[in-house]
Amino acid sequence: DSDELVEIQNYVNANEKEPSEEMFGIAKDRNVIFVSLESTQSFVLNETLNGKEITPFLNDLINESYYFENFYHQTEQGKTSDSEFIVANSLYPLGRGSVFFTNSENEYNATPEILKDYGYYSATFHANNATFWNRDIVYDSFEVDTFFDIESYDITPENSFGWGLKDKEFFEQTVDLMKTLPQPFYSYSITLTNHFPFELEEEDKLIDEYDSNSEIFNRYLQTVRYQDEALKRFIEKLKEENLYEHSIIVLMGDHYGISENHNEALAQFLGKDEITPYDTIQLQRVPFIIHIPGLTDQHPELISDISGQIDVKPTLLHLLGVDTSDRIQFGQDLFSPDRTPFAVLRNGSFITEDYISVSTLCYDRKSGEEIEREGTCDVYEDMAHDELSFSDKIIYGDLLRFYNKEESVEE
Ligand code: GP9
Numbered sequence: 301d302s303d304e305l306v307e308i309q310n311y312v313n314a315n316e317k318e319p320s321e322e323m324f325g326i327a328k329d330r331n332v333i334f335v336s337l338e339s340t341q342s343f344v345l346n347e348t349l350n351g352k353e354i355t356p357f358l359n360d361l362i363n364e365s366y367y368f369e370n371f372y373h374q375t376e377q378g379k380t381s382d383s384e385f386i387v388a389n390s391l392y393p394l395g396r397g398s399v400f401f402t403n404s405e406n407e408y409n410a411t412p413e414i415l416k417d418y419g420y421y422s423a424t425f426h427a428n429n430a431t432f433w434n435r436d437i438v439y440d441s442f443e444v445d446t447f448f449d450i451e452s453y454d455i456t457p458e459n460s461f462g463w464g465l466k467d468k469e470f471f472e473q474t475v476d477l478m479k480t481l482p483q484p485f486y487s488y489s490i491t492l493t494n495h496f497p498f499e500l501e502e503e504d505k506l507i508d509e510y511d512s513n514s515e516i517f518n519r520y521l522q523t524v525r526y527q528d529e530a531l532k533r534f535i536e537k538l539k540e541e542n543l544y545e546h547s548i549i550v551l552m553g554d555h556y557g558i559s560e561n562h563n564e565a566l567a568q569f570l571g572k573d574e575i576t577p578y579d580t581i582q583l584q585r586v587p588f589i590i591h592i593p594g595l596t597d598q599h600p601e602l603i604s605d606i607s608g609q610i611d612v613k614p615t616l617l618h619l620l621g622v623d624t625s626d627r628i629q630f631g632q633d634l635f636s637p638d639r640t641p642f643a644v645l646r647n648g649s650f651i652t653e654d655y656i657s658v659s660t661l662c663y664d665r666k667s668g669e670e671i672e673r674e675g676t677c678d679v680y681e682d683m684a685h686d687e688l689s690f691s692d693k694i695i696y697g698d699l700l701r702f703y704n705k706e707e708s709v710e711e
């Protein structure tokens with residue numbers, strides 16, 4: 301009931317951090333071009349295969365952007381839908397199932413809804429059926445103005461393969477659709493080609509297959525390479541169509557692509573004897589890149605702070621000059637000077653500045669060495685638990701029904 305919301309709001313308020321004065325509003329009134337990168341993990345960046353870069357475009361882009369190298373996905377069984385849920389709400393997804401199915405019609409205060417008050421139009425671009433992951437229903441709850449789904453794209457046998465429209469074609473057509481939107485807009489584009497089982501037509505294979513005992517992993521590097529090429533063309537076309545300069549471009553990996561079933565191949569690729577639980581946590585890092593033309597190209601930054609998808613919403617809103625104090629959110633602005641470096645994964649594992657906790661194990665984050673839990677990981681256990689359980693309570697109780705930003709909830 302609403303008493304529970306008061307308790308949660310107190311917790312959230314206590315963890316709230318002031319935004320960075322310097323960064324607040326730095327991208328005010330710009331279009332937001334958010335790109336969700338299917339199954340893209342951070343370990344592929346700045347790596348080569350037979351002397352060829354796997355992500356040449358992203359490797360260049362991060363040198364003209366803010367790049368968060370210790371940014372973790374926080375998804376579970378809801379995969380892409382979980383990542384969308386976290387980004388839109390700064391709430392955690394559920395431990396089981398997809399919240400897009402279980403609680404699609406809850407009251408939310410998602411980013412598209414918040415930005416409406418600031419004159420933004422919102423749209424999602426994804427060349428799949430609108431009902432996949434229940435998106436059509438959920439996007440209404442998030443107050444997305446237009447969902448450009450499979451019906452909005454021109455799909456032919458020539459321009460599609462595997463899961464559907466190839467990323468290159470998807471981006472080509474997406475920019476054409478984007479041109480029709482009122483500005484400023486908040487757009488969310490979701491790629492698809494780099495999806496399990498990672499298959500490509502011959503003409504789209506730009507690097508060799510890897511050579512390991514996992515066909516899946518061998519092909520994964522190739523589809524990542526293809527996606528990178530598609531992204532390159534996307535940015536070029538945004539420039540051609542005058543959608544680049546006055547935008548903020550944000551790229552984020554949605555979740556892992558390579559599961560623990562492929563640990564042997566991963567170990568071989570990473571040059572390790574084996575993949576330990578510590579390594580598995582580190583492999584949950586996904587790229588998070590903020591590119592602000594005219595700013596980050598002049599002053600790029602490699603940011604090593606521990607962070608996660610939960611932090612995207614307050615970070616982005618603050619860059620756009622939107623105050624988020626009193627909002628119910630679990631993330632913190634990544635540019636806030638007093639932010640707590642912390643990320644909790646949906647299975648309860650967590651990462652702090654010094655430690656990584658995986659079930660009953662504790663590791664020194666920097667060395668990867670296993671250490672005693674007492675006085676180290678166990679200090680943060682309650683915080684990790686509270687984060688997830690408060691977020692769950694909001695979702696199960698549909699508690700944002702009782703939230704009213706204007707009046708806030710009574711204390
Ligand atoms: C489907 C796409 C992939 O529309 O978003 O979903 P996933 O299987 O990665 O959750």
Ligand code: MN
Binds near residue numbers: 380
């Ligand atoms: Mn996905």
